[in-house]
Amino acid sequence: MWQSRSGSENTISTTTSGETYLDLLLGSEARADLVRLFHANPGIMDTADGIGRRIGLVAPAIKPDLEELANAGLLDKKKFGTHEVFFLNHQKDEEMKNSIATYLQNVKPTG
DSSP: OEEOTTSOEEOOOTTOOHHHHHHHHTSSHHHHHHHHHHHHSTTOEEOHHHHHHHHTOOHHHHHHHHHHHHHTTSEEEEEETTEEEEEEOHHHHHHHHHHHHHHHHHOOOOO
16 A cells, blocks of 8 residues: 555555556656566566665665555565565566556547
8 A cells, every 4th residue: 555646545455547557657767667677677686785786775765665566566575584586577567567558548638
């Protein structure tokens, strides 16, 4: 669950709209950086510390955003011993990209 730009709380369902996905993915600068990192490096598996180093932030600053992306299904996480690693869920990523593309194609200009 995360707060959208309008301040309302959101959760991901199987019928989530492209607009809701955009709110999730771009809801914070760190989250946008995380999405960019995983799209540029779709095969990486790393800890919050390692991911933070890759984008120039410390783990405590990005851990809530990693958890939000994992709760939404975009990232998966797995325990290896005492380490928890995050990695891209390619199926959910495609679903989100398609939903966002459909939403953007149907946006009507205002004004």
